[in-house]
Amino acid sequence: MFRKRTVYISYILFAIILFVAFSSEDGEGKRDSLVSIEKITLGVSTPDYPLFLALILLAKEEDFFKEHGLDVVYKFYPHGVASLKALQMDEVDMAIGAEFPFVKQSLAGGKMKIIASIAQVDALELIARKDRGISKPSDLRGKHVALIKGSQLEFCLDRFLIRHQLNLKDVKILNRTPPGIEKSILDGTADAVVYREPMASKIKAGLGENWINWGIQDQQMFFWIIASKDDYISQQHNAVKRFLQTIRQAELFLLDDPEKAIDMIIKKGNFDPESIYPMLPKIAYKLSLDKELLIAMEDEARWHIENGYSDVKEVPNYLDRIFFKALESVNPDSVNIIH
The missing domain is CATH 3.40.190.10 (Periplasmic binding protein-like II)
Incomplete structure (x- = not known):
């Protein structure tokens, strides 16, 4: 009786080992197939794509979004101001624009938060x-x-x-x-x-x-930021995290093979290489939340107030306009704003 029971348990253990072995084969693809597909509508500024939004381009072209269970649909706008206004009007789930129009929207009562920046530009x-x-x-x-x-x-x-x-x-x-x-x-x-x-x-x-x-920027970089609204971030925090994981993968791809990445940018934008190559040192493709972003927004808000472009009397606390948790979970080293 004891021997039969021992043999029976051995069969069970063997079956478990086989199951684990076969389920581990091509585990990355099987894991991805279990991830629910989340559709994200992304507001994009036509003049900025793909030169300043290269990490978004690479994520799309290399199917990184798909790998992370995301169906990202672009909605194009004539400029970053329009894409951020579209976010405020709930036309899109996320939007990309420079930090300056984000500041302008915030002073006008916009309820958006920055999730990360994806490029720093001196152009x-x-x-x-x-x-x-x-x-x-x-x-x-x-x-x-x-x-x-x-x-x-x-x-x-x-x-x-x-x-x-x-x-x-x-x-x-x-x-x-x-x-x-x-x-x-x-x-x-x-x-x-x-x-x-x-x-x-x-x-x-x-x-x-x-x-x-x-x-004329005097080393004050422009930041191309990803923004969303509070309700979307709270309800779809997992999708927000997966989105940043995808952008991080695109960032690593660019660092690993910059020649291929730049070639993709030039071809997608139909750029003349001779005019683009001098520009590239002025662009830092970087997924981050840098303290310089916070300093820039405070300075720009102060300028709006001093020059009569806002009825607000005091510079807002922009720490309250940044969602730190998602990027901190993806790459904590890329966050250097004390909060």
Whole structure:
């Protein structure tokens, strides 16, 4: 009786071992098949994709989203301001834009939180026509400068002028939409414009040799951030975490094979490699929550208030506008904001 029982138990143990062995084979694929598919609608700015949103591109093109059980559907908007407004209006689940329009939305009562940033960029330039007698920053006094009022372009111009003993009152601002910025300097309506790559290269090409430029960010990076609303984050926190896990995988892919990743960016964006390669050192593709992001948002909120772009009297506490938990669970080393 004892021997029969021992043999019976041995058969059970053997069967368990076989089950574990076969279920472990191709375990990664089987595990993924058990993950429920979560659809995420993502608001994306057309001019920023794919150059500044490379990690999103790589995640999509390499099927990393699918591996993590996500069906990510893009909804394109003309700029980051529009994508963040779409998030506020519940048109999308998440949205990507720069931190500056996020600050603008927050001051207007927007209920959004930053989940992470995916790129840090220093690409803003002041481009001036040399035939208007402009060869140094002080020559901008009294000149017409085209930009989008109330935007990062005006914010950075203000800081640039102050560094050169001028201010916004010393120049004549022409408020233009993005297509109008390019047109105004090419047709001579404006003496100078504030714009960023890759559009800045088109302006220079249109002016031939008749231009001079300055980088005007003064090492204050722009952050391309992923944002969502409180209710979505609380109800879909697992999807938010999986989304960041995917972006982290894309980040590691770029670090492991930058040549292949850059080639994908150039092909997807149909870029001229010669115009893109000089841009790449100005972009840090990085999944993070950096303290510089917090400092930038506080500075930009202060500027809005001081220049009459907001009725808010005090700078908000932007620690309350950041959701730390998801990124801390994915890659804690990428979070250096004390909170």
